[in-house]
Amino acid sequence: MKTSASPYERNANRLTIFLLITLVGVSVTGSILLTGPIPTHFNGNGQADHFGSPDTLLILPIVCLCIVGVLWAIRYTPTELMNFPGPRTPDNTVHQRQNFDQLFATIRFLVAGLFLCIAGQISWASIHHQKQVSLWPSFLFIALVGVSTVISVIRAYKLSAR
Known part of the structure; x- marks a missing residue:
């Protein structure tokens, strides 16, 4: 049984598409x-610690599109x-499915954001001839995936208690 996308999922999908285009x-x-x-x-x-041609930037959207495509x-x-x-139960199944769909919409959005952040940092470092970038944005996106997953699991167990 496939449910229709919730407003949250539709908005997350729109933002994901915007991030992918960017x-x-x-x-x-x-x-x-x-x-x-x-x-x-x-x-x-x-x-x-590794350098390459500017054309290597084109690998990022290809990899990101593959990952987001699999998640979709x-x-x-x-x-x-x-x-x-x-x-x-029919009611629990619908709610659990919505919880799952919202989690994956969030993860798709965060993956697209992470790859955009990486491409942005590489471009910034190249433009400004920097040999170092800040790692906290990447760690933030990874932490947000973990937090989103934990929240979804907690929500799943709360839904099961209904």
């Missing part, structure tokens, strides 16, 4: 305008194949 724009613009080697990898201290495809998993806490 990511493609930043990556294409960077690959055209940036010259010389650009940082393509940063160590645990945020210092650039998971949305079409039949509810009957899902495992969630509590009894499988």
Whole structure:
């Protein structure tokens, strides 16, 4: 049983699409305008430790689109194949499905945001000839995925107690 998208999920999808379009724009613009080697990898201290062609920026939207595409495809998993806490009543199944769909909409949004942040930091470091970036934005996005997952699991158990 597939439910229709909630307003939260529709808005998260719109924001995800906006971030993906922005990511493609930043990556294409960077690959055209940036010259010389650009940082393509940063160590645990945020210092650039690998450099490549500006065209390597084009890899980011491709990888991001693949990940987000898989997360969107998971949305079409039949509810009957899902495992969630509590009894499988029609009401509980609908609420658990909505909880699942909202979690994956959030994760898709955060993944697109993370990749845009990475492309932005690489472009910024290249434009300003910096050899170091701040790692906190990447850690923030990763932490938000974890927090979203924990909130969704807690919500799933609360829904099962109904």
